[in-house]
Amino acid sequence: MINQQRLVQTFLDLVRIDSPSNFEAEIGLHLQARLDALGLETEIDAVGNLVGRTPAGQGHGDWLLLSTHMDTVGVDRGIQPVIRDGVIYSDGTTILGADDKSGVAAVLEVLTVLQEQGLSHPPLEIVITVGEELGLYGARQLDTSRLRSRYGIVLDAGGPTGNLVVSAPSQDNIRLTVHGVSAHAGAEPEKGINAIRVAAEAIAAMPLGRIDAETTCNVGIIEGGTARNIVPDRVKIIGEARSRDNAKLEALTATILQTFQDATERHGARLEANVARTYTTYRLTEEDPIVQLVANAARSLGHEVHLRAGGGGTDGNIYTAAGVPCVVISTGMADVHTPNEHIAIADMVAGTELLLAAVRSATRNS
Numbered sequence: 138m139i140n141q142q143r144l145v146q147t148f149l150d151l152v153r154i155d156s157p158s159n160f161e162a163e164i165g166l167h168l169q170a171r172l173d174a175l176g177l178e179t180e181i182d183a184v185g186n187l188v189g190r191t192p193a194g195q196g197h198g199d200w201l202l203l204s205t206h207m208d209t210v211g212v213d214r215g216i217q218p219v220i221r222d223g224v225i226y227s228d229g230t231t232i233l234g235a236d237d238k239s240g241v242a243a244v245l246e247v248l249t250v251l252q253e254q255g256l257s258h259p260p261l262e263i264v265i266t267v268g269e270e271l272g273l274y275g276a277r278q279l280d281t282s283r284l285r286s287r288y289g290i291v292l293d294a295g296g297p298t299g300n301l302v303v304s305a306p307s308q309d310n311i312r313l314t315v316h317g318v319s320a321h322a323g324a325e326p327e328k329g330i331n332a333i334r335v336a337a338e339a340i341a342a343m344p345l346g347r348i349d350a351e352t353t354c355n356v357g358i359i360e361g362g363t364a365r366n367i368v369p370d371r372v373k374i375i376g377e378a379r380s381r382d383n384a385k386l387e388a389l390t391a392t393i394l395q396t397f398q399d400a401t402e403r404h405g406a407r408l409e410a411n412v413a414r415t416y417t418t419y420r421l422t423e424e425d426p427i428v429q430l431v432a433n434a435a436r437s438l439g440h441e442v443h444l445r446a447g448g449g450g451t452d453g454n455i456y457t458a459a460g461v462p463c464v465v466i467s468t469g470m471a472d473v474h475t476p477n478e479h480i481a482i483a484d485m486v487a488g489t490e491l492l493l494a495a496v497r498s499a500t501r502n503s
């Protein structure tokens with residue numbers, strides 16, 4: 138039922154439209170035009186999220202959310218897709234952007250198939266967000282109170298088609314500034330408090346990396362100092378902590394803050410801390426109707442189903458927290474966020490077939 142050639146063409150077209158996070162205006166309008174052409178009612182919200190709705194075709198059922206994101210990670214532009222042995226790569230100098238344009242292409246293909254073949258489907262709500270790679274920025278700005286869906290499918294994972302991601306961690310975004318005292322590094326260093334030294338001691342002492350099976354943390358950015366010969370009075374540290382257990386996350390974040398507090402006190406420096414919960418953990422089970430629906434669709438296509446825990450948040454965290462429980466499915470993308478990112482055409486087709494089967498099985502015929 139899926140038209141492989143059309144699906145691949147759609148994907149290649151999308152990949153060639155630059156859309157790093159914060160620069161989604163062009164692709165947003167392109168996607169809106171495509172949804173309009175498919176007869177959906179569309180709108181772009183104040184931050185650039187594209188929302189499209191189509192009533193049920195030839196059937197009934199609860200509103201079903203299909204969500205993907207239109208931004209690509211980092212700043213890469215001018216992406217040139219290359220097909221080798223049935224696998225789509227970039228030319229090796231950039232990411233491919235299969236994360237998440239393979240998801241967008243799958244949604245467009247499914248909508249096209251439903252329309253051209255007059256297939257029954259439930260009312261569908263399409264949300265294509267901006268800024269997902271910035272920490273679910275678009276989804277967090279979305280007016281979720283206007284969502285009509287009972288449940289949803291987010292296309293934003295890799296791995297075998299039968300892997301269904303049904304849980305995700307909470308994440309704390311941790312921004313710290315160590316304030317020291319500047320001084321001339323040669324003439325009177327004893328008058329200074331070296332903020333880089335304070336930060337270094339704290340980072341060396343804090344928990345880092347994998348903490349346990351469901352808990353991790355990282356220091357990702359450090360910025361500070363102004364000149365070789367000035368004792369630095371300021372250093373900024375940006376990190377994160379994640380866990381699928383909120384109590385563990387709170388304890389970990391508290392430990393990190395305490396470690397920095399101790400180091401700054403030891404040196405007479407001052408700590409400015411800013412912690413924000415970016416998204417909140419959730420866990421669905423095979424009892425949840427959306428899990429049942431997608432799992433049954435996958436089995437009907439011959440896939441072995443595994444319910445998996447995700448290591449990262451997706452827009453599904455936001456929708457689930459807003460009362461629209463979401464399963465995250467694989468689009469077939471692999472090695473995302475690297476120049477080796479790729480997607481096998483067979484996997485892209487399999488993910489799209491799963492989406493189509495799940496959408497069709499959500500129809501109530503009455």
Ligand SMILES: [Zn+2]
Pocket residue numbers: 206236237269293
């Ligand atoms: Zn993604």
